[in-house]
Amino acid sequence: MSHPLRGAPRAARRPGLRGVLDVRLGLPLLILALLSGWLIWQRDWPALLLCAAAAGLLWARRDADSKAKASLATPPTLDAGVRRMATAVIPAWTRQLSAIQSTTQSGANELLASFSNLMELQDQFEKMLARQATSEELQALSRDMQTLSEQAMHGLQFGDRLAQMVDILRLDTEQFLARMPSMAETSDNSAQDWLNALETRFTTEEQRQFHHGQPAAPKADKVDFF
Amino acid sequence: MSKTILVVDDSGSFRTVVKLALQKAGYSVIEAVDGQDAVGKLTGAKINLIVCDVNMPNMDGLTFLKHVKSLPAYKFTPVIMLTTESQEAKKAEGRSAGAKAWITKPFQPSQLVDAVNKLCV
Numbered sequence: 157m158s159h160p161l162r163g164a165p166r167a168a169r170r171p172g173l174r175g176v177l178d179v180r181l182g183l184p185l186l187i188l189a190l191l192s193g194w195l196i197w198q199r200d201w202p203a204l205l206l207c208a209a210a211a212g213l214l215w216a217r218r219d220a221d222s223k224a225k226a227s228l229a230t231p232p233t234l235d236a237g238v239r240r241m242a243t244a245v246i247p248a249w250t251r252q253l254s255a256i257q258s259t260t261q262s263g264a265n266e267l268l269a270s271f272s273n274l275m276e277l278q279d280q281f282e283k284m285l286a287r288q289a290t291s292e293e294l295q296a297l298s299r300d301m302q303t304l305s306e307q308a309m310h311g312l313q314f315g316d317r318l319a320q321m322v323d324i325l326r327l328d329t330e331q332f333l334a335r336m337p338s339m340a341e342t343s344d345n346s347a348q349d350w351l352n353a354l355e356t357r358f359t360t361e362e363q364r365q366f367h368h369g370q371p372a373a374p375k376a377d378k379v380d381f382f
Numbered sequence: 383m384s385k386t387i388l389v390v391d392d393s394g395s396f397r398t399v400v401k402l403a404l405q406k407a408g409y410s411v412i413e414a415v416d417g418q419d420a421v422g423k424l425t426g427a428k429i430n431l432i433v434c435d436v437n438m439p440n441m442d443g444l445t446f447l448k449h450v451k452s453l454p455a456y457k458f459t460p461v462i463m464l465t466t467e468s469q470e471a472k473k474a475e476g477r478s479a480g481a482k483a484w485i486t487k488p489f490q491p492s493q494l495v496d497a498v499n500k501l502c503v
Contacts, residue, residue: 306491309399313488316393317466320437359437359466379493380484381500382477 185214237342244347245332248354248367249325255366256321263314270308277301310377317360324357385430385502386410390420390446391464392438396487400433400464403491404498417441421449429459431502433494436465436472444472444479451480460501464489 188211195204277300284293351367358364362372387409389400401411412427414420418440420432432450436443443463450456460482465472468486476484483497 309403309491310488312395313399316395317487319393320466359468361468377488377490377493378486379489379497380473381497382482382484 182218185211185218188214234337234340237339238336240344241332241339241342241347241350244344245328245350245354248351249328251366251369252321252325252363255363255372256318256325258366258372259314259318259321259362263311263318266311266314267308270304270311273304273307277304320359321363324354324363327357328354384408384410386412386428387498387502388412388414388420388423388427388429388432389434390414390417390432390438390443391435392416393435396435396464399491400494403495404433407495407498409498409502417443417446417449420446424450424453424456429456431498432456432459432461433464433498434461436463436467436476444475447476447479447481462494462497462501464494 188207192204192207192211195201195207277297281297284297289297355364355367358367365372387404389397389404389411390413391397391400392415397413401413404411412423412429414423416438417434420434421441423429434443434446441449443465447461447463450459450461461480462483462485463476463481464485464487466487473484482501485494485497
């Protein structure tokens, strides 16, 4: 876990220069105070007035300087919180992008295979027409076409799965942006809670496997009867 | 007269794939875009079987399934859940709510037709 001050400016961690500035302003104030006492003793009121004005200016400068110092010393907790959350969440998004890539690839391959087989079948059909094929041959061709159209319909479904996967990722990035201003108090636990919430939105086994950094295992189409 | 299947899915492409497969097998198909839309389609039509997605806006598939099973006219109408959801807990929820089959997407159209033929008696 990173320390909240790890990314802070060097001046915030080592206030030496600021300390010198304090002494530089504090000493003239002390001298002015002593001078004021002497001027009161001498009853030199105009000089005392000038002395008081100079002291006021110095005090205002010291006040502004201490405020600036305080703001520099404040740990950048929001940055640290966002950094901690991003460190946990962005790799999970990257893994989901890999899942999307895998789904795209397998869907495209399946469709390409269908079209390639379809073109082959078309060649066969033309040859059959040329040599006046038997009805048995034509029936066999019809069955092959049925299988191919099934394969194409199976392949076409990847588009919908992709849309679903992209939508989950889009919603999560939007939520991340919306939550960013309140991420100052982020802990390792809240980063884990975020990842768990993201996982509950997954519907496919592939998304869950990629979420845990596991390669997607091939899945057989299955019907469960109750 | 052909039997009527109500297909409930928020994805237009899935509804088309299911419709093509079922119409080719001789069924009539009524489409609904989500559970809420499907509730409206139940009235005034004789539906023999329902094919329903799980994750949908407005009313999800499991809520719709529970609603269907609470209606006397549809209490015994078989419902097939057709979804990308493959978690055993969700399947168990579907089973206890009264679903007759659970098909995980992507599916082979012939598998769906076989399941419909088996349940749509």
